[in-house]
Amino acid sequence: LGTDTYDAAKGAVDAAFSAHTRTSRARPLTAYAAVVDAATTARFGADPTRTSRLKQLLAELPPGVPVKYLDVAVAAQSAADGELDKARRGLDAASKRDTGDPIQVDVALLRGGVELAAHDPAAALVAFKHALELSGDARAHFGLARAYAMQGDTTSARKELDATLAASPLHPGALTLRA
Numbered sequence: 001l002g003t004d005t006y007d008a009a010k011g012a013v014d015a016a017f018s019a020h021t022r023t024s025r026a027r028p029l030t031a032y033a034a035v036v037d038a039a040t041t042a043r044f045g046a047d048p049t050r051t052s053r054l055k056q057l058l059a060e061l062p063p064g065v066p067v068k069y070l071d072v073a074v075a076a077q078s079a080a081d082g083e084l085d086k087a088r089r090g091l092d093a094a095s096k097r098d099t100g101d102p103i104q105v106d107v108a109l110l111r112g113g114v115e116l117a118a119h120d121p122a123a124a125l126v127a128f129k130h131a132l133e134l135s136g137d138a139r140a141h142f143g144l145a146r147a148y149a150m151q152g153d154t155t156s157a158r159k160e161l162d163a164t165l166a167a168s169p170l171h172p173g174a175l176t177l178r179a
Contacts, residue, residue, distance in 0.1 A: 001036070002137035003168040009040040010050070017053055024060070031069035033057050035106055038076030042113055043139075046080075054080070072103055072110075079114050087114045105135045112143045121150035138168035145177060 001012045016033035023029060034057040041052060054077055061067050075090025091111045095104065112127035128143035145160035157177070164174040 001039075002135070002139060004043075004138040004142050004164070004171060004173070005168060006044050009044060010047075013037050013040050013053075017057075020057065027061060027065075027070075028068040030057055030060055031067050031073045032103075034073035035069055035076050035103070038073060038080045039106060039110055041080040042076060042110060068098075069103055071097070072107060076106075076110055079110050079117075082117070084114050084118050102134075105131055108134060109139050109143065112140075112147070116143070116146055116150065119150070121147040124150070136167070138164045138171055138174075141167060142171065142174055145174065149177060 001009055013033075013036050016029075016036040020026075020030050020033040034054050037052055037054045037057065041047075041054070046052070054073075058070075058073060058077070061070060071090060072094045075087050075094055078084075078087035078090060087110070091107055091114065094107050095111070098104070108127050108131035112124045112131060115121070115124035115127055124147035125144065128140050128147055131143065132140035134140075141160050141164040145157045145164055148154075148157035148160060161174045161178045164171050165178070168174070
């Protein structure tokens, strides 16, 4: 997912689902596969050529049983469905649990995407800067570039676009925004 391209994201969704299929009893893996699917939809939009497996994955998890990452999956589903307030609440709660867990990168990136969708570049900057602290990949840099561009700060946006392209040289969004 770090390259922040749709093809890589589709591959990550397929890999997560495949891992889930091989070890379907691993409930946290099922929940994480749902996170990857929902986060990809939230980031890139729904793909009519692919069926999302999100609902199937969530339906496999028993209701009322605590499952690691399920809260993030539900928040990601809300983000993908455009339910921004619900996504915010879920992501806020998830950001306070398991603070050292690598899932926090996904939580911060999802939160940044939610804030961009809500046209709140200041809140998006906070989220993407936190994501950058956790993982310096193209996703965080491009999120920052989009937030700075939304604010009208072209100097900072260009700096982040350069960082995005250094991490992912063929990043279509960064190439387009730079143009």
